[in-house]
Amino acid sequence: MPTTETSQKIPLLPLRGALVFPGMVLHLDVGRDKSVRAIEQVMEDDQRILLASQIDLAVEEPVKKDLYQTGTLAYxxxxxKMPNGTTRILVEGMQRATIKEVTSSEEYYEVNIQPLSSEKDNQPKTTALKRMVKDHFEQYAKASSKISDETIQAVDEIDNPGYFADTIATHLPLKIERKQEILEAIDIENRLQTLLDILTNEKEVLDLEQKIGQRVKKSMERTQKEYYLREQMKAIQHELGDKEGKGGEVETLRTQIEEANMPENxxxxxxxxxxxxxxxxxxxxESSVIRTYLDWLVALPWHxxxxxxxxxxxxxxxxxxDHYGLEKVKERVLEHLAVQQLTQSLQGPIICLTGPPGVGKTSLAKSVARALNREFVRxxxxxxxxxxxxxxxxxxxxGALPGKIIQGMNKAGVMNPVFLLDEVDKMASGFRGDPSSALLEVLDPEQNDTFGDxxxxxxxxxxxxxxxxTANNASAIPAPLLDRMETISIAGYTEIEKTAIATNYLLPKQLERHGLSKANLQMKDDALVKVIRYYTREAGVRNLERQLANICRKAAKTIVTGEKKKIVVTLNTLEDMLGKPRMRYGQMEENDQVGAATGLAYTTAGGDTLSIEVSLAKGKGELTLTGHLGDVMKESARAAFSYxxxxxxxxxxxxxxxxxxDIHIHVPEGATPKDGPSAGITIAIALISALTGRLVKKEVGMTGEITLRGRVLPIGGVKEKAMSAHRAGLKTILLPKDNEKDLxxxxxxxxxxxxxSLVSHLDEVMQYALGGRHDESE
Known part of the structure; x- marks a missing residue:
């Protein structure tokens, strides 16, 4: 790269949205404090400053990486000083320079620069490029009509190719990035070639703009002509009494309104x-707004x-x-039918199906609609x-529209569909309002006969x-909304139920989806049980269906490739299809432990076992709780400690x-949030075991809240917790006495x-849960 001088230290003026070429004279408004101080400094010295453009205009305090490294040394x-507080300067670009390093940025930016210069190049190729650039510039100027003849003449009189290219670049409406390319082109031949490419592209864009403009003008003229003709046609139709056009629409709408059998109001x-x-x-x-409104009124089922x-x-x-089990839900639907058959009129009941994902809440609603011969909307x-x-x-x-309720009724086409409101526990309040409050009127049998949209x-x-x-977690539903619904809990399926569901429902469906039949694929009962135990852990059957689909895909591939024509899935071949077991069937401890008790927990995904561990160390009596515990479990731990x-x-x-x-209470799987009032007696037993050295029986699981006097209070989710204990291989579970009704x-x-065993006090819990001392057992 040609240079004329050694490196120099000089103040820097960062430019935002501007670029100055050598030989260019223009005014700049300076507002930043450091930039103003830099100007004041150069006016006291030799009045020379480096002008460099910023890459990102939003940066207020640029560093070296925020600036283009090639700038213009200017005078x-x-x-x-302007009245508005800014400083206006008149600068003249002198020559290109590159930034070596930023030496100071406290009072103002000061940089080491290396001035650059281009050797005069009068080679034939340069001359030819200069002429081509000149021709393209003149064509561009005539097409854009933004460049005066005086400018074209002034550019024509420039002999120096480098100055000629810079002058043309100054007059082009280019982005800073494109101008910077020209500024960084030190070699004159490269500079002219870059400018020629830019001019060619800009000229093509201008031609395209002109074509589009002419097309738009013709389109506007045609539209105005069509509007005038339409108005004339309307006037003629009105004089002739012709009912086509809008008049015909009005008559059609009037007929539809009369046939819609709407209420009088x-x-x-x-x-x-x-x-x-x-x-x-x-x-x-407004015409289209009214028309849309009338269309909605006509389309709604009123009777x-x-x-x-x-x-x-x-x-x-x-x-x-359609469904295996779920006796309570089926009984409730049949009761509704019986009452309706006797009375011939019954307001639609509001049923809330709660339970973990995959237990069949949504599909059950579809079955209810099919059983009643009603339309189904979700x-x-x-x-x-x-x-x-x-x-x-x-x-x-x-763009106003009716709400989801009215849209659903329009979709149903009748006044008495089965209307499923899915995931009612996952609504959220925002600055636009509270949708759960809007549902109060919808789900209140005393009010919803006059629902207002x-x-x-x-x-x-x-x-x-x-x-x-439907809801996964009834506690997440606001109390006033929950009060309007009859809650039916679907806790999940036992292993026996899952086996029956897989055999009678899931596997036949997957065989049909994958183009298979029982003649192609058979699955032994013990292999199916192994899938349930060791490849899934869920209250529902959604993941079980995925595993069965996985088996069907593997079988389909084997059959298509010709390896086998019939596949029988057994215990020995199951791992070849699904891999190693992913779950442990049974979470019971292998031995009785000191300071470790097994609790029973209820989650939105069903029941689960919960291990609670206690360790002791010499200290000052500090109580530490870990394991991502919620406030309720922390309070249970403190209550057990106080008892x-x-x-x-x-x-x-x-x-x-x-x-x-020092006592440390820990609940493993700390990444999983845990909260609820059912771990009180479990924490207490683990504490007592650690402090007395007595073993906790491995086959015992327990759940219940504890008071400061040792009383055991009732809890929820008894069915889910019992199922989780059974799945974990526990033999004995301790439940609060007040939960006897839930058995x-x-x-x-x-x-x-x-x-x-039903317990009412912690003394009873200890009789069942604690064994002998650790040293005695040895």
Missing amino acids: VKQML VEQKAHKELTRYERVPAASA KKTTDHLDIDHAENVLDE ISLGGVRDDAEIRGHRRTYV HYVEEPYDLSNVMFIT IRTSVGELGIDEQFHENT EDIPESIRNDLFI
Whole structure:
């Protein structure tokens, strides 16, 4: 790269959105403090400064990486303080220079630069490039009409090729990045070639702009002509009494309104809007708004209903055909049918199906609709945070629409569908409103016969709709909304139930989906049980269905490749298809432990076992709780600790343990949040075991909250917890005495395998859970 001088230290002026070429004279407004101080400094010295453009205009305090490394060494000819606080300078570009390093940036930016210069090049190729650039520039100037003839003449008189290229680049409306390419082109031949490429591209863009402009002009002229002709046609039609065009639309709408069998108040509203629509010009935006509103009123089912199939035997057969188990839900639907058959009128009940994912809540709602011979509509409320999604937008908004309820009724086409509100526990409040509050009117049988949608504006009768809602976690549903629904819990399936579901429902469905049959693929019962135990851990059957689909895919590949024509899945071949087991069947400890107790927990994914560990160390009596515990579990731990302190004599524990022993309570799997009131007695047993040295029986699981006096309080999720204990291989579970009423919810097969003891005080828990001392057992 040619240079003229050694490196120099000189002040720097960073430019935002501007670039100065050598030989260019222009005014610059300077506002940044460091930049103003740099100008003041150069005016006291030799008035020379380096001008370099910023890469990112938003950077207020640029460093070296924020600047283009090639700039222009300029001479500050004049400085003037402006009334608005900025400083205006007149600069003249002198020559290119490159930044070697930034030596200072405290008072102002100071840099070491290396001036650059281009050797004069009068080679024939340079001359030819210069002429081509000149021709293209003249063509561009004529096409753009933004460059004066004087400028073209001035450029034509420049002999120096480098200065010629820089002058043309100054007059082109280019982005800083493109101008910087020209500035960094030190070699004159490269500079001219770059400029020629840019001019060629800019000229093509200008030609394209002109073609588009002419096309738009013709289109506007044609549109105006069509509008004028249409208005003439309307006038002629009006004089002739012709009902085509908007007049015909009005008559069609009037007929549709009369045939829609609307309530009287709604019909009056529709006719009033129709009169407005007739008077509003067709080109008006309001015309389309009114037309859309009338279309919605006409399309809504105001009186149309389907006839319910009230045969209880038929309904029972349909429900049993689609779902295995779920006796409570089926019984509730059959009760509804029986009452409706006797009374011939019944407001639609609101049923809330709660339970873990994959237990069949949504598909059960579809079966209910099929059993009743009703239309089925489903909307998902997961993530909805705008109450307008439920009640609709007012017609003052652009693009207003009815809410999801009215849209669902329009989709159903009848007044009495089965309407599924899916994931009702996953709605969220936002700045746009609270959708759960908007649902209160929808799900209240005493109010929903006059449901008000903001868009429809007239009351709509929802009392004939059978609403069914689903939720994974009933506690996440707001209390006023939950009060309007009858909650039916679907806890999950036992291993026996999963086996039956897989055999009768899931496997046949997957065989059909994968183009297989029982003649191609057979699965032994013991292999199916192994899939349930060692490849899935869930309350529902969704993951089980995925594993069966995986087996079908492997079988399909084997059959297509010709390796085998028939595949039988056995215990020996299962691992070849699904890999090594992913789960441990049974989480029971291998030996009795000191300071480790097994609790039973309830989660939104079903029941699970929970190991609680306690360790002791000499210290000052600090109590440490770890394992991502929620506030409720922390309070349970402190309550258990307080009970033990007040009962040290009865328990045979050192009275000073809380002063000289540090206690650490830990619940493994710390990445999983854990909270709830059911771990009190488990924490207490683990603490007592650690402090007394007594072993906790490995086959015992327990759940219940504890008071400061040692009483055991009731908990929820008894069925889920019992199923998790059975799955973990526990033999005995301890439940609060007050939960005796919930024992009938536990499947009989599980009750027969478990010894269930009901306890009311921690003393009873210790009798079942604690064995001898560790040293005695040895």
